[in-house]
Amino acid sequence: MQPISNIFSELSEGTKKVVITMHQKPDGDAMGSTLGLFHFLIQFNHSVTVISPTNWASFLDWMPGAKNVLDFEHNESDSNKLIEEADWIFCLDFNTLSRTKNMETALLNAKGTRILIDHHQQPQTEVFSFGVSDTTKSSTAEMVYDFICNAGYQDKLNDSIAQCLYAGVMTDTGSFRFPSTSYHVHLMVAELLKRGLNQSIIHQNLFDNFSENRLRFIGNTLLNRMEVFYEYNTALIAITQQDLYKYDIKTGDTEGLVNYPLSIEGIKMAAIIIDRGEERKCSFRSKGSFDVNSFARKYFNGGGHYNAAGGFSKDTLEKVIADFKIAIKENKNELSTYQF
Ligand code: 5GP
Ligand code: MN
Numbered sequence: 591m592q593p594i595s596n597i598f599s600e601l602s603e604g605t606k607k608v609v610i611t612m613h614q615k616p617d618g619d620a621m622g623s624t625l626g627l628f629h630f631l632i633q634f635n636h637s638v639t640v641i642s643p644t645n646w647a648s649f650l651d652w653m654p655g656a657k658n659v660l661d662f663e664h665n666e667s668d669s670n671k672l673i674e675e676a677d678w679i680f681c682l683d684f685n686t687l688s689r690t691k692n693m694e695t696a697l698l699n700a701k702g703t704r705i706l707i708d709h710h711q712q713p714q715t716e717v718f719s720f721g722v723s724d725t726t727k728s729s730t731a732e733m734v735y736d737f738i739c740n741a742g743y744q745d746k747l748n749d750s751i752a753q754c755l756y757a758g759v760m761t762d763t764g765s766f767r768f769p770s771t772s773y774h775v776h777l778m779v780a781e782l783l784k785r786g787l788n789q790s791i792i793h794q795n796l797f798d799n800f801s802e803n804r805l806r807f808i809g810n811t812l813l814n815r816m817e818v819f820y821e822y823n824t825a826l827i828a829i830t831q832q833d834l835y836k837y838d839i840k841t842g843d844t845e846g847l848v849n850y851p852l853s854i855e856g857i858k859m860a861a862i863i864i865d866r867g868e869e870r871k872c873s874f875r876s877k878g879s880f881d882v883n884s885f886a887r888k889y890f891n892g893g894g895h896y897n898a899a900g901g902f903s904k905d906t907l908e909k910v911i912a913d914f915k916i917a918i919k920e921n922k923n924e925l926s927t928y929q930f
Pocket of ligand 1: 613683873891892893894900901
């Protein structure tokens with residue numbers, strides 16, 4: 591993988607067919623960073639399409655350009671054609687092609703140049719010709735901002751780009767509270783505000799946009815579906831398929847739920863297991879010195895970051911809960927000592 595700076599000079603050369611893609615079930619950073627890059631690249635008259643491997647949460651629909659994003663699962667032949675014919679394929683907010691689920695084969699067979707912009711650990715560098723992978727970065731949105739500025743196009747930062755990148759960095763920093771919220775993140779946000787960004791409406795769009803059902807679902811979850819293991823400074827939430835049906839829970843409605851138990855004093859790791867029918871999806875969050883990326887990789891076919899990771903299992907919900915309890919026992923030493 592060559593440094594991404596090697597493509598800077600080509601940005602303004604000719605008209606390219608460009609596909610920008612992200613991980614399945616995109617979050618605010620995946621959608622914000624890809625659409626931010628979209629609004630930058632179209633200024634060079636390239637023909638640019640953003641493709642998501644799957645559907646996404648409706649609270650992301652307000653983003654400028656979101657209504658033109660293709661859902662691969664619902665537009666498979668159009669998406670495959672675009673991927674096949676693309677000169678450039680930007681891969682944002684993921685670093686192994688398997689994170690694009692059913693799109694993996696199309697991406698692997700594509701003739702175009704694959705370019706990575708991502709902040710997760712252990713990238714599959716051999717499948718990307720150019721790229722930047724930096725685990726110290728708060729978000730892929732921050733890296734798209736750097737890409738635009740380092741290429742010398744700060745003057746092209748417009749309001750659409752600002753809205754998308756702000757949503758991305760805000761999502762991935764837990765509203766600017768995680769340790770990854772560096773001095774540079776605040777400088778970026780300051781620059782976007784200087785250019786006229788209205789940030790409070792973005793918070794409203796992302797956080798004050800839910801159904802009554804969802805709030806009642808959260809209430810039920812915290813009351814009846816959360817188990818706290820004080821011996822291991824750990825809490826687990828397990829959601830059944832019946833819960834999802836009962837409260838009419840849609841993609842994205844469970845976002846952020848995993849963070850609630852971390853507000854209990856002393857809790858160092860929080861986990862959520864959701865029975866999605868075809869698989870059991872897991873999310874892990876930690877504070878301080880417990881590495882959930884390694885934990886997710888070792889026990890739940892997953893990965894992510896040091897303090898935020900995910901995985902999945904094809905076993906039953908009961909089996910995954912039992913496996914989780916065994917896994918925390920095996921990690922008792924790391925979980926029972928506190929280090930920030
Ligand atoms: P979330 O828990 O919000 O789904 O994901 C937290 C972090 O872990 C994200 O950075 C996400 O990309 C990563 N992640 C979530 N699920 C998986 C997975 O199944 N495999 C890998 N490698 N990473 C995941
Ligand atoms: Mn991200």
